[in-house]
Amino acid sequence: MPGTNLTREEAQQRAKLLTVDSYEIDLDLSGAQGGGEAESGGGTFRSVTTVRFDSAKNGVESFIDLVAPTVHEVILNGDPLDPDEVFKDSRIALPGILEGPNVLRVVADCAYTNTGEGLHRFVDPVDQQAYLYTQFEVPDARRVFASFEQPDLKATFQFTVKAPTGWTVISNSPTPEPKDDTWVFEPTPRISTYITALIVGPYHSVHSVYEKNGQSVPLGIYCRPSLAEFLDSDAIFEVTRQGFDWFQEKFDYAYPFKKYDQLFVPEFNAGAMENAGAVTIRDQYVFRSKVTDAAYEMRAETILHELAHMWFGDLVTMEWWNDLWLNESFATYTSIACQADAPGSRWPHSWTTFANSMKTWAYRQDQLPSTHPIMAEIRDLDDVLVNFDGITYAKGASVLKQLVAYVGRDEFFRGVQQYFKDHAYGNTRLSDLLGALEETSGRDLKTWSKQWLETAGINVLRPEIETDEHGVITSFAVRQEAPALPSGAKGEPTLRPHRIAIGLYELDEDSGRLVRDDRVELDVDGELTAVPQLAGKRRPAVILLNDDDLSYAKVRLDEKSLAFVTEHLGDFEASLPRALCWASAWDMTRDAELATRDYLSLVLSGIAKESDIGVVQSLQRQVKLAVELYADPAAREALLTRWTDATLAHLRAAAPGSDHQLAWARAFAATARTPEQLDLLDALLEGSQTVEGLAVDTELRWAFVERLAAVGRFDETEISGEYGRDKTAAGERHAATARAARPTEEAKAEAWASVVESDKLPNAVQEAVIAGFVQTDQRELLAPYTDKYFAAIKNVWESRSHEMAQQIVVGLYPSVQVSEETLRKTDEWLASAEPSPALRRLVSEARAGVERALRAQAADAAAASA
Numbered sequence: 001m002p003g004t005n006l007t008r009e010e011a012q013q014r015a016k017l018l019t020v021d022s023y024e025i026d027l028d029l030s031g032a033q034g035g036g037e038a039e040s041g042g043g044t045f046r047s048v049t050t051v052r053f054d055s056a057k058n059g060v061e062s063f064i065d066l067v068a069p070t071v072h073e074v075i076l077n078g079d080p081l082d083p084d085e086v087f088k089d090s091r092i093a094l095p096g097i098l099e100g101p102n103v104l105r106v107v108a109d110c111a112y113t114n115t116g117e118g119l120h121r122f123v124d125p126v127d128q129q130a131y132l133y134t135q136f137e138v139p140d141a142r143r144v145f146a147s148f149e150q151p152d153l154k155a156t157f158q159f160t161v162k163a164p165t166g167w168t169v170i171s172n173s174p175t176p177e178p179k180d181d182t183w184v185f186e187p188t189p190r191i192s193t194y195i196t197a198l199i200v201g202p203y204h205s206v207h208s209v210y211e212k213n214g215q216s217v218p219l220g221i222y223c224r225p226s227l228a229e230f231l232d233s234d235a236i237f238e239v240t241r242q243g244f245d246w247f248q249e250k251f252d253y254a255y256p257f258k259k260y261d262q263l264f265v266p267e268f269n270a271g272a273m274e275n276a277g278a279v280t281i282r283d284q285y286v287f288r289s290k291v292t293d294a295a296y297e298m299r300a301e302t303i304l305h306e307l308a309h310m311w312f313g314d315l316v317t318m319e320w321w322n323d324l325w326l327n328e329s330f331a332t333y334t335s336i337a338c339q340a341d342a343p344g345s346r347w348p349h350s351w352t353t354f355a356n357s358m359k360t361w362a363y364r365q366d367q368l369p370s371t372h373p374i375m376a377e378i379r380d381l382d383d384v385l386v387n388f389d390g391i392t393y394a395k396g397a398s399v400l401k402q403l404v405a406y407v408g409r410d411e412f413f414r415g416v417q418q419y420f421k422d423h424a425y426g427n428t429r430l431s432d433l434l435g436a437l438e439e440t441s442g443r444d445l446k447t448w449s450k451q452w453l454e455t456a457g458i459n460v461l462r463p464e465i466e467t468d469e470h471g472v473i474t475s476f477a478v479r480q481e482a483p484a485l486p487s488g489a490k491g492e493p494t495l496r497p498h499r500i501a502i503g504l505y506e507l508d509e510d511s512g513r514l515v516r517d518d519r520v521e522l523d524v525d526g527e528l529t530a531v532p533q534l535a536g537k538r539r540p541a542v543i544l545l546n547d548d549d550l551s552y553a554k555v556r557l558d559e560k561s562l563a564f565v566t567e568h569l570g571d572f573e574a575s576l577p578r579a580l581c582w583a584s585a586w587d588m589t590r591d592a593e594l595a596t597r598d599y600l601s602l603v604l605s606g607i608a609k610e611s612d613i614g615v616v617q618s619l620q621r622q623v624k625l626a627v628e629l630y631a632d633p634a635a636r637e638a639l640l641t642r643w644t645d646a647t648l649a650h651l652r653a654a655a656p657g658s659d660h661q662l663a664w665a666r667a668f669a670a671t672a673r674t675p676e677q678l679d680l681l682d683a684l685l686e687g688s689q690t691v692e693g694l695a696v697d698t699e700l701r702w703a704f705v706e707r708l709a710a711v712g713r714f715d716e717t718e719i720s721g722e723y724g725r726d727k728t729a730a731g732e733r734h735a736a737t738a739r740a741a742r743p744t745e746e747a748k749a750e751a752w753a754s755v756v757e758s759d760k761l762p763n764a765v766q767e768a769v770i771a772g773f774v775q776t777d778q779r780e781l782l783a784p785y786t787d788k789y790f791a792a793i794k795n796v797w798e799s800r801s802h803e804m805a806q807q808i809v810v811g812l813y814p815s816v817q818v819s820e821e822t823l824r825k826t827d828e829w830l831a832s833a834e835p836s837p838a839l840r841r842l843v844s845e846a847r848a849g850v851e852r853a854l855r856a857q858a859a860d861a862a863a864a865s866a
Contacts, residue, residue, distance in 0.1 A: 003090035058099035073107035116269035118143025126226035131201035197275030267764035274309030289699035292659035294614035304335035329396025365390030369488035398552035407441035503547030570609025595863030630856035656693020740772030770811035813846035
């Protein structure tokens with residue numbers, strides 16, 4: 001039941017008419033443990049909603065949102081309405097609302113889901129207990145209770161929940177003592193529907209308190225009992241406390257809710273969700289096996305991101321979803337700034353991680369035909385559902401970092417402080433924040449906003465350098481380019497104002513490291529900006545534009561710097577300039593300016609000196625992608641062999657027990673191909689061979705099993721045997737991936753049928769099957785599924801929930817079939833199928849990946865013949 005698509009115009013009209021006061025929501029979840037139909041995520045629960053709201057006009061009509069199999073009762077201001085007449089699809093018509101106070105009561109049977117939307121129900125195979133949680137962003141509170149489902153109709157929410165004996169119920173308000181298995185929560189402050197939450201089940205919990213200067217905030221961490229032995233609650237509490245300290249100081253506004261719980265929940269579609277005082281987080285962040293420090297850093301960033309939302313998003317909320325970017329970008333920027341600056345943080349290098357991962361995501365998204373301004377035009381719910389993308393999160397955060405450099409850090413946070421004080425528990429637009437920043441900084445941000453936030457595309461910055469015969473710089477300028485937008489994208493190329501730093505790096509003879517000798521910070525505006533500060537200086541070994549990564553732009557090195565970096569990229573003393581150069585090289589590879597074989601050579605020459613484990617793992621993923629999709633097909637196998645040989649050499653050379661050793665073990669397993677390499681994986685599984693210090697634990701075992709299944713070494717016997725060792729939800733997902741990865745027609749047909757021809761799989765298992773189905777070295781086996789894909793996806797899109805449909809549309813697109821034929825079939829489908837705008841966008845984005853790969857393959861082939 002996907003539900004009716006609410007438009008922005010409808011939301012604006014309803015907001016002008018209605019002011020919502022309160023919700024009282026009574027849910028009977030006592031049958032949630034259940035059996036039968038409920039075991040597979042089906043089944044229903046009783047939902048009773050009482051809403052009190054005011055109308056600005058007398059006798060007008062409106063509607064309230066509800067997605068439910070059955071509506072039993074609708075009573076408006078004491079008058080019963082016929083549910084069969086007023087309830088259509090996902091709306092209950094409200095005829096003749098009275099001016100002033102109104103009371104609406106709706107009684108319905110709502111449905112549990114297994115899609116990660118609404119009230120998700122999961123049964124843990126370890127204890128056979130059910131675990132529930134809600135996920136309401138964007139429009140899914142209406143799956144649990146009748147609601148005016150838009151962010152600017154805030155209200156208080158009072159939940160009453162009947163649950164099975166022995167279960168715990170957690171919501172936005174402090175958890176009460178239950179009476180007769182019924183939990184009655186106190187009303188929340190005024191918040192939006194999408195950040196209300198219920199988490200219900202026999203969860204394990206650990207509790208603490210954040211105390212400072214007389215403030216006392218109860219803290220809780222929850223997970224399933226089967227994960228309790230792996231829950232490192234002390235580390236999670238430590239990051240949380242650092243966030244409380246840093247945010248409260250920077251925002252000058254006390255934490256606005258009565259408690260703060262973090263709940264690690266199963267089968268979660270996103271990383272986490274900022275429900276007020278009850279943050280839900282994917283429980284893969286409870287690490288069952290050894291992971292590298294990059295995983296802990298990513299988890300910490302997620303924890304801090306959601307904590308930042310308690311102020312920016314929950315206390316002060318966007319009026320409509322076109323400001324979703326500001327909500328997410330602010331949380332991303334401040335979470336990484338907190339990691340970089342908070343006293344005692346383990347990750348002072350977090351801006352390196354941001355440059356290396358988040359910004360490459362933004363650059364990739366910004367070069368798709370669906371590129372859009374940061375402040376996107378969100379016409380309806382379908383628009384926003386596909387807009388949780390690299391522009392909304394990563395480009396927006398990059399531009400906020402640029403804004404901080406432009407107005408000044410202290411001025412930025414003073415503006416934010418005033419913004420929170422002025423708009424607490426209310427709704428805002430972008431102009432409200434920019435107005436506050438203009439007051440504190442004295443900068444006119446209207447032009448800045450128009451150029452940065454209301455235009456699409458990415459700029460390129462190149463140095464133009466002249467020197468005399470002695471190597472002294474005689475002139476230096478920064479040229480800014482605005483490349484044409486991708487075909488199909490809306491808008492015009494735009495030159496923007498950039499606040500950047502220019503770093504001058506020299507090789508230190510004593511240490512052998514590239515160190516920064518000098519730095520200039522300036523505003524770059526227009527096509528050419530002179531930098532007279534550098535005239536008269538001796539030209540260094542490397543000149544790096546956008547040093548410190550202050551702005552958002554693709555950066556190119558001049559010829560001499562590029563030649564030096566090619567030999568010495570791993571020698572930068574600091575991690576951030578290394579990451580910027582790595583990112584530039586990857587960007588050039590994607591843009592077909594650097595051949596894949598040359599990118600591989602560059603990585604192999606410098607990765608051994610790369611100390612940042614997050615950068616190492618990114619390089620490993622990028623090389624694999626480049627060789628498998630961007631390399632000349634005639635050279636692909638040779639390049640894969642070269643890469644895999646290198647991964648094994650690095651695995652054997654890495655320090656025993658180190659993060660680098662684990663990363664190289666995973667990289668080796670991902671492309672192991674020769675009989676000898678596959679024998680080694682098998683032997684490491686059996687324990688007949690070992691690598692000193694390498695713990696072949698549960699997750700690493702599955703990485704080996706999945707590869708051995710994909711190459712035909714392992715079949716059902718071995719996969720079932722491994723699942724027998726790990727009969728958990730994670731083990732079930734890994735087994736599903738391994739089965740779908742097998743290189744047989746029967747395995748592919750079975751996987752395809754389970755995902756496309758049936759809708760029974762839960763979201764997490766469906767995702768796992770798709771991951772196994774698509775194997776880059778099984779192109780011929782997968783070729784027949786291109787036509788099947790285009791025959792199926794429109795029906796999938798129209799019949800499945802958004803999350804389930806998007807998994808299929810994106811995950812099963814024939815991206816490994818890099819050919820003109822794939823482009824032709826995609827174009828024919830786009831021309832004839834009449835897809836919805838959201839579906840058209842997803843397919844067009846996938847098509848752009850094949851088009852880019854074709855260009856890169858041609859460049860790689862040309863490099864071979866040059």
